[in-house]
Each structure stands twice: as structure tokens, then as C-alpha cells.
Amino acid sequence: MNRMLAFVLVVLVSFGVIAATSPYLLDKTKLGLDLQGGFEILYEASPLSGSGEVTKDSLNKTAESIKKRIDARGVGESEVTPEGKNRIRVKIAGVADETEVRKMLQKPAVLTFRSADGCAADAGYCKTELQGSEFKEGAAKVVYDQLRNPLVEIQVKDKKKFEEISSRLTGKNLAIYLDEDMLSDPVVQGTFTDGTATISGQPTPADAKALADTINLGALPLKLTEKYTQSVGATLGKKSLEETLLAGIIASVAIFVFMVVFYRLPGVIAGFCLLVFVWLLIAVFWLMGATLTLPGIAAFVLGIGIAVDSNIITAERIKDEIRTGKSIASSLRSGNKNSFRTIIDAHITNIIAGAVLYFIGQGSVKGFAVVLLASIICNIATNIFLPRYLMHLLVKSGKFNKVGYYGVKESEIRAL
Numbered sequence: 001m002n003r004m005l006a007f008v009l010v011v012l013v014s015f016g017v018i019a020a021t022s023p024y025l026l027d028k029t030k031l032g033l034d035l036q037g038g039f040e041i042l043y044e045a046s047p048l049s050g051s052g053e054v055t056k057d058s059l060n061k062t063a064e065s066i067k068k069r070i071d072a073r074g075v076g077e078s079e080v081t082p083e084g085k086n087r088i089r090v091k092i093a094g095v096a097d098e099t100e101v102r103k104m105l106q107k108p109a110v111l112t113f114r115s116a117d118g119c120a121a122d123a124g125y126c127k128t129e130l131q132g133s134e135f136k137e138g139a140a141k142v143v144y145d146q147l148r149n150p151l152v153e154i155q156v157k158d159k160k161k162f163e164e165i166s167s168r169l170t171g172k173n174l175a176i177y178l179d180e181d182m183l184s185d186p187v188v189q190g191t192f193t194d195g196t197a198t199i200s201g202q203p204t205p206a207d208a209k210a211l212a213d214t215i216n217l218g219a220l221p222l223k224l225t226e227k228y229t230q231s232v233g234a235t236l237g238k239k240s241l242e243e244t245l246l247a248g249i250i251a252s253v254a255i256f257v258f259m260v261v262f263y264r265l266p267g268v269i270a271g272f273c274l275l276v277f278v279w280l281l282i283a284v285f286w287l288m289g290a291t292l293t294l295p296g297i298a299a300f301v302l303g304i305g306i307a308v309d310s311n312i313i314t315a316e317r318i319k320d321e322i323r324t325g326k327s328i329a330s331s332l333r334s335g336n337k338n339s340f341r342t343i344i345d346a347h348i349t350n351i352i353a354g355a356v357l358y359f360i361g362q363g364s365v366k367g368f369a370v371v372l373l374a375s376i377i378c379n380i381a382t383n384i385f386l387p388r389y390l391m392h393l394l395v396k397s398g399k400f401n402k403v404g405y406y407g408v409k410e411s412e413i414r415a416l
Contacts, residue, residue, distance in 0.1 A: 007393040011272065018279045025282045031093060032079075032293030032367075035241045038093035041102070042228040045086045054086045054222060061213055062222045063088050065178065066105055079291060083362050088224065093291075098231065105224070111215065112177045115169055125175040125185070129165050132215070134158060140215035142208045143198065150208035152199040154215055159195035167191040178214055244297050251301070255308055263315040265394065265405040269387045270311035277307050277375075277382040284374050295368040303375025306350060307383040314339040314387070315407070322408045328401045336388050343384060350376050 033040060045054050045062060059082045070078040070092060079091040090105060111132030114125035139155035156162045165174075166188050175185035176199075186199045202208035255274070259267030281300065285292060292300075318335030326334065354376065357369035394400045403410060 003393045004397040007390060014276055022279060025286050028286055029282060030291040032291045033091055033093040034294045036093050039098050039231040040091045041226055043088045043224040044227045045088060045222040045224055057213060058222060066090060110179055114175045114177055115172060117169060135215060140212040142205060142212055150202050150205045152208050152212045154197055156195045162195050163191060163193050183211060183214060240294060248301065262407055264407045265400060266315040266318065269390050273383050273387045274304065274307055277378055280378045280382055281375055284378060293364060293367055295364040296371040299368045299371035300375060302372060303379060307379045310343045310379060310383045311387060313343055319406060319408050322403050322406055323412050325413055329395050332391055332395050347376055347380060
């Protein structure tokens with residue numbers, strides 16, 4: 001009786017949690033541009049001046065700059081990812097004016113040093129003193145003073161110009177801007193004759209490094225050239241989502257009916273565990289802040305297929321054990337034990353395949369791999385251990401000891 005009560009409590013609590021949290025999780029799940037409309041662009045980055053090279057740091061900082069621009073405009077949900085040695089993939093979902101956003105993205109990140117010299121009182125830092133391209137490439141670095149406070153050391157190409165600027169602005173602020181965002185406005189402490197200066201005022205070494213990286217990015221501004229573009233209308237994206245959900249519901253119902261018809265009680269348990277699996281995977285997406293796309297849904301459905309396979313392998317092994325004449329409890333133990341290694345081996349091969357796709361693939365392929373790996377991990381918890389626990393509770397309760405409950409006919413049981 002206690003085991004039956006435990007089974008009922010597990011099922012009721014699970015249904016309660018799923019019913020209470022699913023609307024929130026579904027509402028907060030981010031949808032990719034192929035499900036809600038938007039566009040995707042693959043850019044190839046090259047030095048704006050035509051000389052130099054595209055470094056990993058400059059590519060990452062350019063991607064960060066693009067991300068900040070998009071977020072500042074609030075034009076839609078964005079995903080900006082550096083790829084390879086010189087490419088950046090931009091995905092923006094829910095865009096109203098695609099043309100305006102594309103023009104904004106193609107502008108290179110502009111670093112400027114500005115002063116208020118000669119500006120009106122309310123004009124702020126209106127005079128541009130130095131451009132990012134006037135700094136030596138990769139010269140900005142973090143150094144420390146005698147008190148171990150972080151400083152940013154910079155070097156310019158034109159020493160004479162820097163000497164004139166520093167002499168004129170001694171005791172005044174020289175603000176640092178990336179595009180129109182002010183990063184810092186340090187006070188010029190004196191005249192710099194060797195083309196080298198240090199910037200203080202950064203509270204932590206991480207802040208100092210971020211400023212140094214930004215200055216290095218400004219010294220090597222990157223030009224972005226479109227290599228590939230894809231646009232999906234909001235109506236088409238909505239239709240894709242509706243059709244995908246309908247297909248998923250039909251497939252899930254068909255799977256549940258199949259499991260119940262062929263495996264009876266284990267099939268019912270498998271259906272319940274699949275529901276928990278779907279809920280857990282959605283919760284994992286929410287915790288990861290992942291964006292769900294059509295390839296991701298494909299991996300999601302594949303994960304359901306893997307979960308069903310796990311249940312089928314276990315149920316078939318239990319049926320085989322029952323056919324040999326063993327008791328239900330003994331068949332449950334033997335079937336679970338004999339199927340465990342097979343299931344785990346299959347999961348390991350899937351994990352290896354998913355890991356290879358993740359580390360070698362790009363874009364949607366990598367997204368597919370992430371969902372696949374997450375589904376396998378969730379599957380181990382919800383379709384290997386959970387059904388075994390629930391079946392153990394039912395069998396030990398003594399109320400489900402007929403072989404017909406497990407899809408086995410009396411005539412199939414071989415005499416010992």
C-alpha cells in the first residue's frame with residue numbers, strides 16, 4: 001500500500017509541477033528567426049585599411065560591438081557568433097525594418113578620443129582628437145603602477161600629434177568613445193613626447209583589459225562583407241511553428257498508443273516518462289537561455305525517438321524474461337539489468353556524434369548538436385531511472401502481477 005501511495009504521489013506531483021510551470025516555460029522559450037520571422041547574415045571580416053590581419057580578439061570584439069548595437073536599438077532578439085577565422089554570423093528574430101538594421105550592421109566599429117576643447121558649454125565632448133586607426137595595432141595593454149592599480153598603456157603612430165594634443169589638454173578630460181558610447185573620460189596628466197601614455201581609472205584588471213581590447217579593436221577596424229543572407233517573414237515563421245507543433249502532437253499521440261498497445265503497463269509508464277522528459281528538456285532550454293529553431297526542434301523530436309527506444313528495449317527485455325517463466329519481480333530485475341548496458345552504449349554513441357557536430361559544425365548544425373546532447377542527458381534521467389523506479393513501486397505493491405499487464409500472453413510462457 002505504501003508503494004502504491006508513493007507511485008500516486010510521484011505521478012500527481014509531477015503532473016502538478018508540469019501543469020503549473022509549462023505555460024511560463026513555453027512563454028519564455030526564445031524562438032529563432034525561422035519560427036518567428038527575421039533574418040540571418042553571414043559576414044566576412046577584413047581590415048578596413050586593407051592591411052594587417054583579422055585576429056581572434058578583433059573578431060570577437062567586433063561581434064560584441066555588433067551585439068551591443070543591436071541590443072541598444074531594441075530591434076529584436078539577436079544572436080551574434082564569430083565563426084572560423086574571419087566570419088561573423090548574425091541572427092535577428094522579430095525584426096520590423098530589415099533594411100535599416102542591415103545598414104547599421106555594416107558600419108565598422110568607430111573608436112574616437114574626444115575633448116571639449118573649443119566646444120560650447122552644453123556640447124559635451126564634441127571635438128574628435130584621435131581616431132582608432134591612429135593607434136598602433138595591438139599596442140594597448142594592461143600594466144600596473146607601484147600600488148598594483150591597473151593601467152592601460154597605449155601607443156600612437158604620430159608622436160608629434162599626440163604631443164600637441166596632450167600639451168593642449170593637460171588637466172582636461174580626453175574621453176574615449178566606441179561609436180557613440182563613452183567608455184572612459186580620463187584626465188590628461190601631462191605632455192607625452194614619446195607617443196606612449198597610460199590611462200588610469202579602471203577599477204579592476206578585467207575592466208582595464210576590456211578597455212585595452214576595445215582600443216586594439218579601434219586600431220584595426222574591420223570591414224564586414226555579406227557572404228550569405230536569409231530572410232524569413234513573420235507569417236511564414238508562425239506557420240512553420242504551428243505545423244511543427246501539430247506534427248509533434250500527432251507523433252506523440254501515435255507513440256503513446258503504440259506503447260500502450262504493445263507493452264501495456266510499461267507503455268503507460270513510458271508515456272508518462274516521455275511527458276516528464278519533454279517538460280525537463282524545455283526547462284533546460286529556459287535555464288540555458290537557448291534559442292529554439294527548426295533544427296533544434298528536429299533534434300528535440302530525435303531525442304523523443306531515442307527516449308522511446310530506451311523504453312522499448314527495456315520493455316522487450318522484461319517480456320523476454322517473463323516468457324521464460326520467471327516471476328514478474330524477477331523479470332523486472334533481469335530485464336532492467338540486461339537492457340541497461342545496451343541503452344547506455346547507444347547513448348554514448350549518440351553523445352560522441354553530438355559532440356563531433358558541436359565542435360566541428362557551425363550555425364544551425366551546432367544548435368542541433370546542443371539540443372541533441374541536452375536531450376540525451378535528460379533522457380538518461382527520465383527514461384532509464386525514472387521508469388525503473390515507477391515500475392518497481394507498482395510490482396512491489398503486488399497489484400500488477402498478471403503477465404497480461406506486460407503485453408505477454410499465457411500461451412507464450414515456456415515451461416521450465
